[in-house]
Amino acid sequence: MLRLASTRLPAAFGGLTRRTLATGPASGGSVSDEMIEKLGSLSTQALIDGLWVMGWPGAHIEGARSLAPGQKCAGRAVTLNFVPQRPDIQADKPPGGESPEYEAFELCGPKEVLVMSSVGPWESVGGDIKFLRLKQLGLGGLVTDGSVRDTDEIISYGFPCFSYSTTPRQGPAVMQPWECNGVINCGGVAVRPGDCIVGDQDGVVVVPAAKAEMVYSIAHGREVIEEIVKEELTKNPGPPGRFYPFMSGKIKVDSPLGKLLATKGITPENSNQFEGTANW
Secondary structure (H helix, E strand, O other), X not given: XXXXXXXXXXXXXXXXXXXXXXXXXXXXXXXXXXXXHXXXXXXXXXXXXXXXXXXXXXXXXXXXXXXOOOXXXXXXEEEEEEEEOOHHHHHHOOOXXXXXXXXXXXXXXXXXXXXXXXXXXXXXXXXXXXXXHHHHOXXXXXXXXXXXXXXXXXXXXXXXXXXXXXXXXXXXXXXXXEEEOOOEEEOOEEEOOOOEEEXXXXXXEEEOHHHHHHHHHHHHHHHHHHHHHHHHHHHXXXXXXXXXXXXXXXXXXXXXXXHHHHHOOOOOOOXXXXXXXXXX
16 A cells, blocks of 8 residues: 655745655565564575575675674564754754654564664764663664664673674764654665564574565575585585585476485475475
């Protein structure tokens, strides 16, 4: 459905007082808690591979790296968009606790990941005082293509944080939070509220809510195959090329990989990983 918004036009528009503007829905759905657990059990590499098999556009948020070793997050996206600083924008932004950023904070909990779109990689989206509230809410994770400050305190808060870098700089001098839970561009990737965000040591991946089941099915199948291949190469060392490719839906039954999988009970009858059996 299209979301319609009426807006008052300035006098320069020749006396037109109102015009109806159309925009698509911000959210494409929302993943269940069960699906969050399933997607979170997979590596970001497996998820990217699954999306690649589906022909989905890039889903890796470029520049978002874990603030501390061993961090991992999985949850529904709550989005927050920052825009460049302008005096009139600062004046029009709802003040105090009604600001879009605090509105976004209050939507967060253990199953949510706050995704913040910065105007630049070195601009701070927040620090210890603001993010203390996220700790209190038990936030599932924070992701930004910008930077954070007060690094030691944020790490001590315990929630996973993925950012381009750290910085001592202030954010409000150069940007303002403007919209909560709209579609945003974070690190070159479109993020919609309700998408599943998964982060680990390799980076952060956006799984579209509408395709979550399919992504999990393909990615999980690939992880199973990779483990079987690694086990075989460990027992019988040799070039791995004989088992490639193992792109879902492309494995031939009579190939070395197809024969290896058959020894593990994986066949076209019980897997969509083989040639001609893909269902997307």
